[in-house]
Amino acid sequence: MNTKIVCNQHIWFTVSLIYEMDINNQKITNDGSWEESILLIDALSSEDAIEKAILLGKKKEIEYSNSYNEHCQWRFIGVANCYQILDEEIGEGCEVFSRFLRPEEGKSLLTPFES
Incomplete structure (x- = not known):
């Protein structure tokens, strides 16, 4: 992660969040059980961006019935x-x-998920 950046103006950051899927409160092992979400964050420092991203990450947790x-x-x-x-x-x-x-990793990114 970035070292501390502090100034009086806002800075744009991209922050990568990781999510994991559970079904019936059990971790699943198939290829679709993890998600990386990359957010654009306006912050005063990298620490501020991470704090904002954690709050957003928790707010974006979802539950549903399949x-x-x-x-x-x-x-x-x-x-x-x-x-x-x-x-x-x-x-x-x-x-x-x-x-x-x-x-x-490059080959994995180019391989589509099977449905």
Whole structure:
């Protein structure tokens, strides 16, 4: 995660949140049981961005019954990453997230989920 950045103006960050799915209060092991959600956060520092993201992550937890009448719950696990956006202006073409990948990660991202 970023080191502490403090100034008098707001800074844009992308924060990666991790969620895990439980069905009937049990962890599931299939490929669709985890979610990464990347949010755009306006904050004064990376610590402030993480605090905001944690609050948003907890608010976005959901519960519902699926078509098999099973209780499904997406639980917020935590913040995986926080990156400051370096572009001076936020708009079309602005890079909001980038990372280097291992070969297996790149292949995994290109492999669609089976339904």
